Amino acid sequence: MGEVESAGLLETKYSRRKFIKGVIAAGATASSAGYFIGGSGLLGAQAVPGAAERLITLTINGQQRRVDVLPNETLAMTLRYRLNLTGTKLGCDRAECGACTVLVDGVSQYGCSMLTNQVRGSSITTIEGLENPDTGELSPVQQAVIDEGGFQCAFCAPGFIMSMTAMVNENPNPTRAEAAHALSGNLCRCGDYDKILNCAMRAAELARSV
Amino acid sequence: MAIIRDMIPAFELFQPTTVEDALALMAEHGEAGWVLAGGLDSYDWFKDRIKRPEAVIDLGGIDELNGISDGQDGLEIGAMTTLTEIVRHERVRSEYMLLADAAEHVATPQIRNQGTLGGNISQDTRCWYYRSGWACYRAGGNTCYAAAPQAMNREHAITGTSRCVAVNPSDTAPALVALDAKMTVRGRRSSSVYDAEDFFIGPATDITRMTILEAGDLLTQIDIPSEWANAHFYYEKVRDRGSWDFQLVSVAAAFKTSGNTIEDARIAVNGIAPFPVRLDAVERLVIGAAVDEALAVEAGEIAIDGSRPLKHNEYKQPMTSNLVRRAVRSVA
């Protein structure tokens, strides 16, 4: 791919270019206990989106990642554009399609619709974190998708797989109706729902046998 | 100024850990501040760049707003309790299934995992004229586009309107009205408790708000009194799609019964007015009555007394009637 970098380059570039300010509270607000994540306005700089951010640590796929984020930045943007974890897709960016679904402390949520700063203390799992980090073995849900030949265009697949992962953890023995209910926060425009449900049922079966 | 509906404009983010700090921040920032619960309604406004707070006060870190506990009389639900937690809560399910049922009808699993009860009932209307940033009454302008003769208003109100014809979009709101829930609202210096029915306001009261909350007010707790514990409940929501859809019309009802006779009743409907409508007249009709089809039919007819459809929402009259009829019928 030549100049098209794979991972991390963008992040490095941004980190290098941008200055970092410590802006925790610092007497700037009435609240002594509250955290304050400052936008540029308060720092005396002109209103420059992106000019001021703070370095935070996120726990993503079991790894600590240090990253600069804006106060108004969503987790999906941080994952995709700061950490190059592009498996989390933006299908609508409005909590409607589920392509950005990630697990926050094991719970499925829309990565497009939460602030990165809200998950500083949480453990985030993305599609890139499902394989066994030591062996590279696919997770039971991923294996189930292989077994059933799941998905068509698959732009929705990472989100569905994260929802299935949450589902098998919460309800390892779902009926087909329960599985549909558990996956009802994800859209597939190819209309591959029948096969997706087959995958979900197979996923539960594999997860039970692990 | 050209319009772009993408990227959240810059703001300062505050993440207080106590209600007192949150109230102080809200007081400090006043109209320029924005209180963030689950955020699912807020991010839409932000990404559309229509609401542009300077300061966002995220309530997610305030433990005291989170969780369900046994109160002296019924349940106390922190405003930041997620809808999923309500759906799964054992006592909610065993005694107040109406609320669990309503909460489970909200949008999608991911949204229920993040969305809160307080946020769900405080969310803004989905009138598409208003949400598109048009300068309507509710947005501080001097017209209602949705009530215009040619307007697209299939999802708008048939009653309770006053200049604005938008509807309340909340699934849990009518359930809370039917359960006689009490809302604790804290300001910086005082704390008030409102009946759920009074918490939701119409445009005649204040056209820019859906609830009684004003800048500086924080909804902290929703109490479900034991009055309606284990009553006979009926909840139904009609929507176009099976998930991620607001109600066309929904009904939430609680009945105390003796055999076939209704001894007491609360019936609320949402999707037909700018607020969840408690159907007092229907309640008066059915209380003390034995349920039969004639009663159910009459209840349905009374339910839409005084309603007036717009160009594209006449269907909401029979839909409301039929849902109320079914609610009453369910007692038999």
Place this chain on the structure above:
Amino acid sequence: MAEKIIGTDIAPQDLVAKITGRAKYAEDFRADGMVFAKLLLSPMPHARVRGVDATRALAMPGVIDILRADEVRQIEGRPGEASLTDEPLYEGQPILAVAAETEEQAAAAIEAIEVDFEPLPFVLDPLDSLRPNGPNAYTGGNRFGGGEFSELKWTEADFEEIEAGRMPNGEAAVEWTKGDIDAAFSESDLVLEESIVHQSLTHHPMEPRSAMMYWENGKLHAFVSTQSAQRTKYAIAGTLNIDPEDVILVAEYCGGGFGSKISGNTHMEVPAVFSRKIGRPVMLRITRYEENYIGRARPGFQSWLKMGFLADGTCNAIDLYIVQESGPFGASDFNTAGMIADLVYTPQNMRFRGIAMYTNTPPKAAQRGPGGAQIVIMMEPILEKAARQLGLDRLEVHLKNAPDPDVGFGPRNSTLTSVHAKEALEKGAEIFDWAGKQELSGRVEGSKSTGIGIGLSPYTAGSRGYDGLMVIRPDGKLYVHQGLGNLGTHSIMDTARPAAEILNLNWDQVELVWGDSSRGMPRSSVQAGSQTTHAHSRANHAAGMDARAKVLEVAAQTLGGSPSNYDMDNGRVFRRGGGASMTFAQVAERAIELGGKYDGHELPDNIHATTVPAANMLAGQGLMGVARDNYGGSGGVYSWVAGFALVELDRETGVVDIKEYVAVTDCGTVLHPRSLEAQVLGGSVQGIGQAMTQRWVFDPKWGVPFANRLYTARPPGILDVPLDMKADALGIPDPQTPVGAKGIGEPPVGAGGAALTSAVADAMGGHCLCRTPLTPDIILAELEGLSQPFTLEQHIG
């Protein structure tokens, strides 16, 4: 013997990448120094830009530059779409773009730009444009022909007919007849007349049409979302007027298109031109909001239909008039709809009239089964009504009217390569238990009534004459180069199967090369119109045969004897009856030594000019199989799907619960059963959405769309379809193609949608609502006898 490959389930080679997040879609690519572009969209449906003041924006931090309409290709003097324009023809049409270091900066810069728009008259509803003194979509008129705009208006009398619910006689753009409809209608035992509205609806693929591009050493590197790779490379080169070999196209994955990204899209030009202008890689991330506007839509119909039936259920006459809502740049769905109506119901006497009207709504384009899906969704409930009035079974009526293999249809009596519509109906009826479910038809229990319905839907499913290109390399593997797109149909993999079987290879001995034009792509069909299964199973068959012949020749030349003395299996060519043999690895090395045609240094002279550069690039790398599909054939290639649905209608709420769905297809030989099933059911689900929930809503006064979000446009979710759906295929090979396989993408949409409109009509006692989508409000209003249920307006909400 090598394994059987055609007709078996093999997990697609790209699946692991797709489920681990490693598959890179356009917006997943990054380049050093990449900047972000944002679009400024027109806030009104028709306007002229009088002036732009970007001074403030350009002074903002991080803002690099602005791109205006005069810097991109403009279509002058005729309806045509430019990627940026100073005369927007719909709300949401891009006016200009801004590039900045970050997306936040670019978005803020857009807001800081002042655009002076002069509002112009607009029209949303085609009938409004036809009204006397009605508005026109273009300042020059509402129709274009002979190189100029003009005005076409119907008369007051025409509109009086429309208001009275009768077919108008206004001037049509297209008209054809066959037989004698007046005589036929006079012989009909039953004549039904309906006016029908089919809504326009957006495609909304999951992946918005984002693109990232940069230039390096005079070459454009384009990372895009497209249905068709090779053809998109040429489309981009054509737009930019550059040598196609200066376009490096990367399109490994496409997150759905459904006709909206056939050879990429108009707006790819923005990052291409912008990155050339500023010397930086440009990411244009398209939002869902933007996708709603620029992402294409299926044209809606307002139509009048008169159908005549004999007592035995024979449809003896059809009179059909379609007015199409065409957006600013046109579409031809209505023409196809007329053809399909004739094909499905074989009336022998038919008149078709149609007219496509320009409107100031987002652009229209083919959407899966264009024209065909709309017409069967509209017509099936009328067949339901006719069968009921004649006291006949609908399946019987269908079987009576469905075409035989010798069918001639449309104005030119077009023929088909194969037709097994009746068998599909019969097999579907058997799986669905149509006979057994008769007693459920119309059954009312409490507030619920049950309905069953059939949707029979044909569509084009193949084309001919494309090229196959493959190389057996010295590692002994067959590399099949595909110029198709990878949008989830698996045709990249599945159409290579014939070559593997011809060469007696196991599937793990085959590597697929796709998604990157620098690796060599042969001339390919656009991945649209269900062409590829047919077109490229043939092309790869031809190239596979070429490779096979060359392998045998290389063996004979190397080991002695004649090619006919040799056979091959499992990556080895050997002398029949034992003796000398060579591995494919050795064959590849030997082919390179031999050169000439064997390693691609000499190419057949009948391959397409755009295959030649790819073949030249691969010459000398092994034994090359390269050939044009010269198998020929006569007649159109059509596949069929018969869909069957059972619904439960709640008569107190208007809500329809779809309980069962079965679909059976006639699409020839099955290459990949599980993928075929997914296409059939997935397409059916799209049809279900089309019939039941999806729509557009415009404010008629202001001309702007409101159903511009997924929750308002309402594509179906997993709870909107049955929990168990069944699909099957007849598997009867098409006799005119060597592999026997026809395409399948298009026809299931109409089958799914029509089975639903038909089943809902059944649940309503044979009452045809004659409009889509069948949302609860529409159904309830009809059941309750309200005044609002039905108008001929498009876009109502």
